[in-house]
Amino acid sequence: MNGTDRREFLKGTVWMGLAAVAAGCTHERTFGFSGAPMQGFAMKPIKKVRVACIGVGKRGMSALRRISLVPGTEVVAIADLFQDRVDRERKWLKDHGKKVPTLTFADPEGYKRICESDEVDVVYNVTPWYMHAPVCKYAMEHGKVALTDVPGCLTLDECWQLVETSERTQIPCMMLENCCYGDEEMMMLNMVKSGILGEIVHGEAAYIHDQRNLQYSSDRYHSLQGDKDAFAAGRVGWTLAYYSKYSGNQYPTHGLGPVAKYMDINRGDNFDFLVSLESKQAGYRHYARELFTDFRRDLEVRQGDMNLSLIRTKLGRSILLELATSLPRPYSRLNLVSGTKGTAMGFPDFRVALERKTGDGKAHEFLDEAEMKELKGKYRHPIWKVAGDVAAKVGGHGGMDFIMDLRWSYCLQNGLPLDNDVYDLAAWSSMVELTRASVENRSRPVDCPDFTRGAWKTANGFTIDGIDLRKLPGDFSGAKRDEEVDKTARSEGLKS
Numbered sequence: 185m186n187g188t189d190r191r192e193f194l195k196g197t198v199w200m201g202l203a204a205v206a207a208g209c210t211h212e213r214t215f216g217f218s219g220a221p222m223q224g225f226a227m228k229p230i231k232k233v234r235v236a237c238i239g240v241g242k243r244g245m246s247a248l249r250r251i252s253l254v255p256g257t258e259v260v261a262i263a264d265l266f267q268d269r270v271d272r273e274r275k276w277l278k279d280h281g282k283k284v285p286t287l288t289f290a291d292p293e294g295y296k297r298i299c300e301s302d303e304v305d306v307v308y309n310v311t312p313w314y315m316h317a318p319v320c321k322y323a324m325e326h327g328k329v330a331l332t333d334v335p336g337c338l339t340l341d342e343c344w345q346l347v348e349t350s351e352r353t354q355i356p357c358m359m360l361e362n363c364c365y366g367d368e369e370m371m372m373l374n375m376v377k378s379g380i381l382g383e384i385v386h387g388e389a390a391y392i393h394d395q396r397n398l399q400y401s402s403d404r405y406h407s408l409q410g411d412k413d414a415f416a417a418g419r420v421g422w423t424l425a426y427y428s429k430y431s432g433n434q435y436p437t438h439g440l441g442p443v444a445k446y447m448d449i450n451r452g453d454n455f456d457f458l459v460s461l462e463s464k465q466a467g468y469r470h471y472a473r474e475l476f477t478d479f480r481r482d483l484e485v486r487q488g489d490m491n492l493s494l495i496r497t498k499l500g501r502s503i504l505l506e507l508a509t510s511l512p513r514p515y516s517r518l519n520l521v522s523g524t525k526g527t528a529m530g531f532p533d534f535r536v537a538l539e540r541k542t543g544d545g546k547a548h549e550f551l552d553e554a555e556m557k558e559l560k561g562k563y564r565h566p567i568w569k570v571a572g573d574v575a576a577k578v579g580g581h582g583g584m585d586f587i588m589d590l591r592w593s594y595c596l597q598n599g600l601p602l603d604n605d606v607y608d609l610a611a612w613s614s615m616v617e618l619t620r621a622s623v624e625n626r627s628r629p630v631d632c633p634d635f636t637r638g639a640w641k642t643a644n645g646f647t648i649d650g651i652d653l654r655k656l657p658g659d660f661s662g663a664k665r666d667e668e669v670d671k672t673a674r675s676e677g678l679k680s
């Protein structure tokens with residue numbers, strides 16, 4: 185798709201209403217080769233991976249500390265808005281016997297100087313949502329592998345910008361969707377690929393996380409204007425600023441990423457269209473009125489308590505995608521996949537139901553404990569088999585964060601393609617704008633762009649790849665849990 189096609193498409197989606205969206209989505213242009221340019225793309229092996237951590241807030245702090253435990257990987261630069269956060273991480277590195285980076289900035293533009301440096305291979309972007317696309321773009325423009333936390337970007341325009349930049353610069357851009365690396369999610373991918381669930385027809389994905397205390401807690405997020413303690417300055421934190429301004433599913437990828445992998449989205453199947461319906465907002469308002477006397481009491485939040493989207497894929501599969509951050513509910517990402525031979529699902533516990541023979545009725549019940557044990561032994565993903573113990577030791581959402589960081593660094597050190605590419609980033613993140621477009625138009629259907637421009641039809645599916653620890657220069661002798669990171673996770677009601 186050239187610039188004009190893309191602009192026409194965007195004009196259609198954003199400004200000309202939903203009828204035009206459908207028309208806009210017919211712009212599909214295939215290049216004169218069979219895969220899209222960045223699918224399966226691998227860099228030359230990088231012996232020592234030099235990482236710049238951009239954003240060392242709550243999530244960035246834990247990322248920096250994990251990365252520095254991965255053999256063959258070194259943190260060489262840090263940027264944040266606030267000097268004390270940069271200093272805190274420099275001190276942590278020093279206290280843990282690591283080299284202390286001198287390329288550090290406490291400045292909103294510092295990331296640019298870092299991207300321009302020859303001392304960096306990877307830019308690891310854990311800034312707020314509005315900085316994801318600008319930092320990734322600048323990194324790729326300067327030859328740095330761009331890894332970004334979720335969602336990869338916020339608008340369709342940013343999705344296309346990242347796709348086009350990655351293709352033009354031939355630099356990979358991957359979204360750090362840690363939930364794709366969960367023990368259960370990877371086991372389910374292995375089960376799907378083995379065919380045990382039959383032909384895959386349906387998936388369910390969600391981010392159900394009661395975040396009311398986080399969203400209103402006084403020291404949690406800086407404001408969009410850069411006030412460190414947003415509420416003390418009479419402003420909302422940057423995440424609540426988004427929830428106050430927009431509807432739709434603004435945090436779609438934790439649940440959707442794994443399901444997209446079960447269904448080989450962009451690699452054999454693709455998102456086709458969706459509808460999205462949102463409830464009214466009452467949860468945040470109720471919470472604020474009960475607990476606060478300051479300006480938070482009357483703050484208007486636009487994001488509904490419950491966003492429900494239904495996606496249909498090109499091969500006719502269905503996906504339920506949910507977002508709920510403001511209702512008192514236990515945490516869940518649903519994580520369900522159903523095929524013609526069985527169903528696997530997570531939350532609160534991992535359960536599987538299987539027909540042994542077509543029509544035997546066995547799938548009316550879940551497998552019992554002994555059967556589950558046997559199944560887990562057989563289908564545990566090879567990465568978790570070799571690195572599960574160390575991942576559990578380091579922690580990070582039950583270890584999946586460490587497995588993710590271990591895996592991308594392993595791929596870069598060994599000249600392998602990264603697990604997810606810029607098309608995955610774009611397709612999964614595009615849900616932010618697409619669901620909003622549907623919600624704001626009485627849940628009318630919205631077509632999903634094909635960021636691969638037809639290459640999904642011929643691309644190879646996701647594979648089950650392991651890690652050979654002998655190919656890493658060093659061991660995990662220093663690996664252990666970090667108390668400060670653990671404390672943060674517990675304060676969010678999550679697994680540390």
Ligand SMILES: NC(=O)c1ccc[n+]([C@@H]2O[C@H](COP(=O)([O-])OP(=O)(O)OC[C@H]3O[C@@H](n4cnc5c(N)ncnc54)[C@H](O)[C@@H]3O)[C@@H](O)[C@H]2O)c1
Pocket residue numbers: 238239240241242243244263264265266269291292293294295310311312313315333334335360361362404405406581
């Ligand atoms: N994958 C996960 O499980 C997970 C969990 C939590 C958060 N996240 C994601 O991580 C990101 C950060 O979230 P958080 O909770 O750490 O937020 P946070 O506000 O605690 O941290 C963001 C940091 O970025 C810094 N920053 C802002 N602008 C910057 C700039 N121009 N240059 C350098 N630094 C800048 C801020 O000073 C802050 O320290 C978000 O995208 C969020 O969605 C992912």
